[in-house]
Amino acid sequence: MYCQVIVDIVHENVARAFTYAIPEEMKVSPGQRVAVPFGSREKEGYVLALSEETEYDPLKIRAVKRTLEDYPAILPPMMELAREMAEKNHCPLAETLRLMIPAEMRGGRIRVLTEKWIDLTDEERARAAWSAESRSRKRKAILEMLMTGHPRRLAEIRERVPDSREALNKLETAGLIIRTEQEILRRPGTPLKSGSGEWHQLTPEQEEALEEILPAMRNGEGRFLLHGVTGSGKTEVFLAAARKALEDGKKAIILVPEIALTPQMVSWFQARFGTEAAVIHSRLSAGERFDEWRRIRRGEARIIIGARSAVFAPAENLGLIVVDEEHETTYQSDHHPRYDAREVARSRCDREGATLILASATPSILSFAKARRGDYMLLEMPRRVQDRPMPEVQLVDMRTELETGNRSVLSRALSSALISCMQKGEQAMLLINRRGYHSFVSCRACGHVIKCPNCDVSMTCHVDEMHPEDGGPTQLQCHYCGHRTPIPEKCPSCGSRYIRYFGAGTQKVEGEVRKLLPGIRTARMDIDTTGGKDGHARILEQFRSGEARILIGTQMIAKGLDFPQVTLVGVVAADMTLNLPDYRSRERTFQLLTQVAGRAGRGRRPGQVIIQTYRPEDPVLKMAARQDYRAFFEAEIQRRRTSLYPPYTILARILIESPAAADAEGAAAGLGQAVRAVLDARPEWKKKVLLISSEGPGIRMLRGMERRQILMKMLTGSETEDFCAWLAKAAEEPRAGCQICFEYNPTSMI
Ligand code: ADP
Ligand code: ZN
Ligand code: ZN
Numbered sequence: 001m002y003c004q005v006i007v008d009i010v011h012e013n014v015a016r017a018f019t020y021a022i023p024e025e026m027k028v029s030p031g032q033r034v035a036v037p038f039g040s041r042e043k044e045g046y047v048l049a050l051s052e053e054t055e056y057d058p059l060k061i062r063a064v065k066r067t068l069e070d071y072p073a074i075l076p077p078m079m080e081l082a083r084e085m086a087e088k089n090h091c092p093l094a095e096t097l098r099l100m101i102p103a104e105m106r107g108g109r110i111r112v113l114t115e116k117w118i119d120l121t122d123e124e125r126a127r128a129a130w131s132a133e134s135r136s137r138k139r140k141a142i143l144e145m146l147m148t149g150h151p152r153r154l155a156e157i158r159e160r161v162p163d164s165r166e167a168l169n170k171l172e173t174a175g176l177i178i179r180t181e182q183e184i185l186r187r188p189g190t191p192l193k194s195g196s197g198e199w200h201q202l203t204p205e206q207e208e209a210l211e212e213i214l215p216a217m218r219n220g221e222g223r224f225l226l227h228g229v230t231g232s233g234k235t236e237v238f239l240a241a242a243r244k245a246l247e248d249g250k251k252a253i254i255l256v257p258e259i260a261l262t263p264q265m266v267s268w269f270q271a272r273f274g275t276e277a278a279v280i281h282s283r284l285s286a287g288e289r290f291d292e293w294r295r296i297r298r299g300e301a302r303i304i305i306g307a308r309s310a311v312f313a314p315a316e317n318l319g320l321i322v323v324d325e326e327h328e329t330t331y332q333s334d335h336h337p338r339y340d341a342r343e344v345a346r347s348r349c350d351r352e353g354a355t356l357i358l359a360s361a362t363p364s365i366l367s368f369a370k371a372r373r374g375d376y377m378l379l380e381m382p383r384r385v386q387d388r389p390m391p392e393v394q395l396v397d398m399r400t401e402l403e404t405g406n407r408s409v410l411s412r413a414l415s416s417a418l419i420s421c422m423q424k425g426e427q428a429m430l431l432i433n434r435r436g437y438h439s440f441v442s443c444r445a446c447g448h449v450i451k452c453p454n455c456d457v458s459m460t461c462h463v464d465e466m467h468p469e470d471g472g473p474t475q476l477q478c479h480y481c482g483h484r485t486p487i488p489e490k491c492p493s494c495g496s497r498y499i500r501y502f503g504a505g506t507q508k509v510e511g512e513v514r515k516l517l518p519g520i521r522t523a524r525m526d527i528d529t530t531g532g533k534d535g536h537a538r539i540l541e542q543f544r545s546g547e548a549r550i551l552i553g554t555q556m557i558a559k560g561l562d563f564p565q566v567t568l569v570g571v572v573a574a575d576m577t578l579n580l581p582d583y584r585s586r587e588r589t590f591q592l593l594t595q596v597a598g599r600a601g602r603g604r605r606p607g608q609v610i611i612q613t614y615r616p617e618d619p620v621l622k623m624a625a626r627q628d629y630r631a632f633f634e635a636e637i638q639r640r641r642t643s644l645y646p647p648y649t650i651l652a653r654i655l656i657e658s659p660a661a662a663d664a665e666g667a668a669a670g671l672g673q674a675v676r677a678v679l680d681a682r683p684e685w686k687k688k689v690l691l692i693s694s695e696g697p698g699i700r701m702l703r704g705m706e707r708r709q710i711l712m713k714m715l716t717g718s719e720t721e722d723f724c725a726w727l728a729k730a731a732e733e734p735r736a737g738c739q740i741c742f743e744y745n746p747t748s749m750i
Contacts, residue, residue: 001021001022001028001050001051001052002017002020002021002022002050002052002053002054002061003019003020003022003028003030003034003047003048003049003050003051003064004017004018004047004048004049004050004051005018005020005034005045005046005047005048006017006018006045006046006048006093006094006097007036007038007043007045007063007367008043008044008045008046008094008097008098008106009038009043009094009571010091010092010094010095010243010641011092012092012732013680014092014094015092015093015094015388015580017048017049018036018038018045019054019056019061020034020036020061020062021058021061021062021063021065022050022063022064023063023064026064026066026067027067027070027596028047028050028064028067029047029050029072030047030048030049030050030072030076031046031047031072031073031074031075031076031079032046032047032067032068032069032071032072032073032074033045033046033047033067033068033073033101033105034046034047034064034065034066034067034068034070035064035065035066035068036062036065037062037063037065038177040182042065044068044106044107046070046073046074046079046094048079048095048148056390058114063337064242067200068108069682073100073105073297073314074097074100074101074314075316077351077352077706078312078314079097079099080351081096081100081312081344081347081348081351082096082097082099082100083096083296084347084674085099085337085339085344086337087340087670087698088333089337089338089339089728089734090725090728090729091269091336091337095336095337096337099309099312099337099339100312100314101293101314102286102289102293102556103539104286104289104290104291105290105293109286110287110290112183112284112294113183113184113185113186113287113291113527114182114183114184114572115153115154115155115181115182115183115184116153116154116155116175116179116180116181116183117151117152117153117154117179117180117181117182118142118146118150118151118152118153118154118157118168118178118180119146119150119151119152119177119178119180120147120150120151120176120177121175121176121177121178122176123147123177125176126143126146126147126176127177128597129143129174130144130147132142136167136170138161138163138164138166138167141161142157142161142164142167142168142171143171143176145157145160145161146674149181149686152672154179154419164615168528176525182650185291185294186285186288186290186291186297187288187291187292188279188284188288188292190722193419197271197272199240199272200233200236200241202236202240202670203385203386205232205233205381205382205383206233206236206237206240206381206385207538208379209226209228209237209379209381210226210237210240210241210378212377213241213355213357213379214241214244216355217241217245217248217319217320217355218248220319220353220354220355221355222327222355222356222377223346223354223355223356223375223376223377223378223602223725224350224355224357224358224376224377224378225326225357225358225359225363225367225370225371225376225377225379226357226358226359226360226367226379226381226471227359227360227361227363227368227371227379227380227381227629228361228379228381228382228391229361229381229382229383229384229595229598229627230360230361230379230381230384230594230595230598230599230602230627231384231385231388231390231562231598232361232381232382232384232385232602233355233381233384233604234324234359234361234381235265235268235324236323237357237359237381238254238357239268239269239272239321239323240718241322241355241357242254242269242273242303242320243272243438244319244320245302245303245319245320246273246276246302246303248318248319249317250302250317250318250319250354250494251296251299251302251303251304251315251316251318251319251320252302252303252304252318252319252320252321252322253304253305253306253310253311253313253315253318253320253321253322253345254269254303254304254305254306254321254322255306255307255310255311255321255322255323255324255331255332255345256305256306256307256322256324256325256560257305257306257307257324257325257328257330257341257559257560258281258328258330259279259280259281259282259283259305259306259307259535259560260281260283260326260535260537261400261536261556261559261560261561262559262560263536264560264561264562265305265525265560266279266305269303269305273302273303275300275301276300276302276303277301277303277304277305278292278295278296278301278303278304278305278306278313279304279305279306279309279464280292280293280304280305280306280307280309280310280313281306281310282307282309283436283533283534291547293313293314293678296313296314296315299315301317301382302315304404307330308330308332308333308341309333309341310333311341311344311345311348311728312344313470317352318348318349318352318353318354319354319355320354320355320356320357321345321348321349321354321355321356321357321359322357322359323341323345323357323358323359324344324357324359324360324560325357325359325360325559325560325595326342326358326360326363326367326728327360327362327363327364327367327587327591328366328559329588329747329748332747334747334748335739338743338744342358342367344663345692356429358376359597361402361598362590362591362594362595362629363629364587365587365633365637365640365647366647369634369637369647374694380637384602388601388602388603388606389601389606389607390498390601390627391569391597391598391600391601391606391607391608391609392606392607392609393597393607393609393610393611393624393625393626393627394413394608394609394610394611394625395613395621395622395625396411396413396414396610396611396612396613396616396620397609397613397614397616398411398612398613398614399614408512408514408580409508409509409512409572409573410509410513410570411610411612412510413610414570414572414610414612415516417568417570417610418513418516418517418550418568418570419516419517421567421568421608422517422520422549422550424567426565426566426567426568426605427543427546427549427550427551427563427565427567427568428549428550428551428567428568428569428570429534429550429553429557429563429566429568429570429596429599429600430509430513430550430551430552430553430554430568430569430570430571430572431553431554431555431557431558431569431570431571431572431592431596432504432505432506432509432552432553432554432571432572432573433554433555433573433576433577433592434460434503434504434505434506434554434576435479435505435506435507435526435527435528435554436460436461436462436473436477436479436505436506436507436508436528437460437461437462437463437472437473437501437504437505437507437508437511438460438461438501438502438503438504438505438508439458439460439461439502439503439504439505440458440459440460440501440502440503441458441459441461441476441487441499441500441501441502442499442500442502443491443493443494443496443498443499443500444496444498444499444500445491445494445498446491446493446494446496446497447627448491448492448494450476450488450492452478452480452481452483453483454478454480454481454701454702454703454704455478455480455481455483455701455702455703455704456699456700456701456702457478457480457699457702458578459476459477459478459485460477460478460479460505461473461475461476461477461485461487461501461505462474462475462476462477462507462528463475463507463511465528468530473487473501473507474486474487474488475655480699480702480703481702481703481704487499489615503573504572504573506524506526506528506552506553506554507524507720509552510522510524510552510574513550513552517550518570519549520549520550521542521547521548521549522548522549522550522551522552523539523542523543523548523550523551524539524551524552525539525540525551525553525554525556525557526551526553526554526556527554530556536556539551540561542652543563544563555592555596555652557596557599558592558595558596558597558599561599562600562602563599564602564603564604565603566599566600566601566602566603566607567600567601567605567606567607567608568600568608568609568610569596569597569599569600569601569607569608569609569610569611570609570611570612571593571596571597571609571610571611571612572612573612573613573619574593574611574612574613574621574624575613575614575615577589577592577726578615578618578621580622581647581698581749582748582749582750583640583643583646586606586620586636586639587636589620589621589624590620590623590624590632590636593611593621593624593625594624594627594629596609597609597611597624597627597628601640609625611624611625619635620632623635628743644690644713646745648715648716649690649713649714649715649716650713650714650715650716650720650724650744651711651712651713651714651745651746652711652712652724652727652742652743652744652745653697653709653710653711653712653716653732653742653743653746654675654707654709654710654727654731654740654741654742654743654745655697655707655740655741655742655746656668656670656671656707656708656709656710656738656739656740657707657709657738657739657740658705658706658737658738658739659705659737660706660737661706663706663735663736663738664706664707664708664736664738665706665737666735667708667735667736667740668694668708668709668710670735671710671730671731671735671740672692672694672710674730675692675710675712675727675730676692678723678726679723682723684719685719685720685722685723685726687719688714688715688716688717688720688723689710689712689713689714690713690715690720691711692710692711692712693710693711693712694708694709694710694711695711696709696711696749696750697709697750698750699750702750705739712727724742724744727742728742730742
């Protein structure tokens with residue numbers, strides 16, 4: 001017997017299967033991982049297929065050394081998925097296969113954890129030996145322990161009978177005891193203690209949604225977009241659908257944007273499904289990740305909750321994939337090989353006969369457009385559960401505040417709303433989409449803005465987290481590379497002492513809130529406060545328990561949180577995301593504002609939202625204030641059609657990075673020429689290309705690397721796909737001193 005093996009090396013030259021012989025006594029099946037000789041070394045590989053014969057000279061074929069696990073790590077549909085992704089990404093199969101297993105399994109960096117146990121061979125004999133035992137107190141004690149209960153953990157015996165090694169050896173030689181080993185599974189803890197295990201009585205809207213979903217699940221089909229306003233109870237719909245999958249003997253995968261930010265979702269699932277629920281995320285230890293993966297692989301965990309990589313969970317007999325908050329950009333991976341978890345989910349559901357549900361209160365323009373075309377069935381839940389009202393949203397013009405002499409980051413309206421919210425004993429959330437104290441520093445005399453030496457971005461002022469009691473900001477930080485330096489006393493450019501600070505961040509807002517409401521506990525949630533394994537959970541727990549009354553944070557606080565005591569939400573500066581140079585900035589702003597507004601009034605008391613802005617007349621802000629998704633969608637899709645942005649076109653870029661500006665320029669110029677030349681040679685490609693630009697990117701230096709790009713806008717079609725394949729190949733050709741990558745509809749345009 002022979003097998004075709006994909007060797008786990010990512011290199012063009014070995015991006016094909018190699019044939020190995022399978023030794024007589026070895027059992028190998030497709031998808032299994034094996035160790036094979038490769039050149040003079042031993043490598044890991046994945047078995048693609050088996051064959052009885054081979055076209056190669058059997059004498060020259062080397063043999064598989066051993067199997068790495070006794071089961072296939074890659075299930076057949078996952079193998080097909082890996083192939084499809086490799087083809088689409090123009091990358092070696094070895095690379096996409098790596099997505100399917102925990103990273104630490106490769107190279108044997110993680111092992112099955114076992115525990116040693118001791119058992120009796122025969123109770124009668126043990127009893128006799130115990131009675132007869134008069135020489136060794138230790139042997140007698142061990143036998144006694146086992147007679148009252150066996151098997152027992154070796155560790156337990158060692159603890160109760162110190163220095164027992166020799167006694168155990170003697171008992172073993174006498175055939176009285178045997179040693180065994182048992183696997184133990186490392187399990188991650190529960191993130192938040194708010195989960196209730198009760199099933200709610202469904203609302204009519206939830207029932208209606210399920211009336212469409214459940215029959216589709218029975219038939220192993222159905223692609224749904226569940227558009228439900230914030231607080232409409234979408235989670236309850238997934239929970240019911242997941243339960244149905246389980247009842248049918250199937251598995252369900254629930255994807256969330258980021259586990260740390262959605263601890264409530266996890267706790268709801270854990271409370272309802274107990275150990276049948278597995279949780280996968282980036283903060284697990286290697287051992288926990290490996291063991292959760294194995295629990296899923298063996299079918300012990302049948303509901304999988306995780307961030308985007310959980311879409312690759314080795315669940316056999318899949319019945320359902322849910323993508324919650326489907327509009328979130330975290331579903332697109334920006335590491336190589338790139339993938340979009342929503343597309344992978346779709347592909348898995350098609351292949352494995354499962355139902356797909358994408359859900360959001362603010363679906364992405366692309367998904368909603370697909371639903372309108374009929375690619376997804378649209379399910380709408382336009383009302384909150386129990387007829388709770390949607391929060392009332394007010395736009396506050398910050399220009400008027402300035403004119404009337406209010407220089408605080410909090411408008412009068414927001415200040416008084418905060419005060420009255422606290423007086424009523426309720427809770428509030430404040431969103432400010434930048435961390436730190438001030439967003440930038442510039443010189444009054446010459447206008448110089450202090451920038452990071454490694455990046456072409458302005459530095460942000462920070463209060464030192466270690467010594468916050470010292471008061472104001474003392475430090476400058478770069479939010480891209482982490483570079484830190486003390487705030488200079490003089491302008492580095494002209495020496496003037498007049499340095500001014502602009503823009504507010506989370507630290508500044510927290511400071512002002514504390515001044516406004518002394519004695520009220522606040523909690524701040526941003527990258528600076530959420531380090532460590534359970535940084536997020538700790539802060540959210542403080543807020544959930546009511547210990548902190550006001551939660552101040554970046555967009556981290558906008559996602560999926562459900563705190564019924566929150567009646568006031570303030571957005572400190574709504575314009576911030578709107579001004580970003582990206583064709584999606586309107587979409588992102590609308591989503592962020594609607595989502596954060598949706599955190600208010602989720603309990604019995606109605607919610608109030610105050611959005612501060614310098615552009616209250618902006619139509620996007622007005623639609624967000626009305627929480628009118630439909631109106632926003634219509635306006636935005638119209639704009640995309642007329643200005644030719646996705647989904648009407650495809651954006652692609654080649655990004656070139658190099659420590660030396662000249663190298664980056666050279667490579668960009670060379671690639672630009674090659675692109676133009678190939679287009680001249682292929683008119684069928686050229687007619688699809690609307691624009692080629694070598695301006696940008698937005699940040700021309702990042703982490704010490706000079707960056708240049710070639711940005712292309714193209715019409716869709718098979719010719720465009722072929723052109724993109726050519727671009728991906730062209731980007732792979734090495735160019736001196738440069739890192740080059742090809743991005744198809746890049747997540748970020750910076
Ligand atoms: P969404 O994700 O749509 O914003 P959630 O799923 O978080 O909304 O639900 C909002 C709140 O309503 C949660 O506290 C949830 O427990 C509660 N809820 C959901 N469905 C019901 C129901 N049928 N009856 C009572 N409460 C419900
Ligand atoms: Zn100056
Ligand atoms: Zn930097």
